[in-house]
Amino acid sequence: MKNNKKGLWGIIVAIGLFLLSKLKWVFAIFKLAKFSTVFSMFLSLGAYAVLYGWKFGVALIYLLFVHEMGHLWAAKRKGIPTSPAIFIPFMGALIG
Numbered sequence: 001m002k003n004n005k006k007g008l009w010g011i012i013v014a015i016g017l018f019l020l021s022k023l024k025w026v027f028a029i030f031k032l033a034k035f036s037t038v039f040s041m042f043l044s045l046g047a048y049a050v051l052y053g054w055k056f057g058v059a060l061i062y063l064l065f066v067h068e069m070g071h072l073w074a075a076k077r078k079g080i081p082t083s084p085a086i087f088i089p090f091m092g093a094l095i096g
Helices: 002-022 025-032 036-052 054-077
Strands: 086-088 092-094
Touching (some): 036 086, 054 092
Antiparallel strands (some): 086 092
C-alpha cells in the first residue's frame, strides 16, 4: 500500500510538471493583462473552490490578498517599483 501511494504522488507530480510546461504562456498573459490581479484572483478562487469548497477558497484568497498588499505597501514605502499582485493557483501570489 505504501508503494502505491508513492507511485500515485509521482504520477500527480509528473502530470503537474507537464501541464506547467505546456501552460507557461498563461504567466505571460498575466503580465500583459490590464486586470491581471483580478483575473488571476478569480482563477485561483475557482481552483481552490473546486477542490476545497468556495468558503475555503474565498478565505484563502482573502488571506493571500491582504498578505501581498502588505508587501506592496512596504515596497511602495521604500520607493521600490512593483507590479500588481498575481495569484498562482496552489502556489500563492507574488508581486514583482
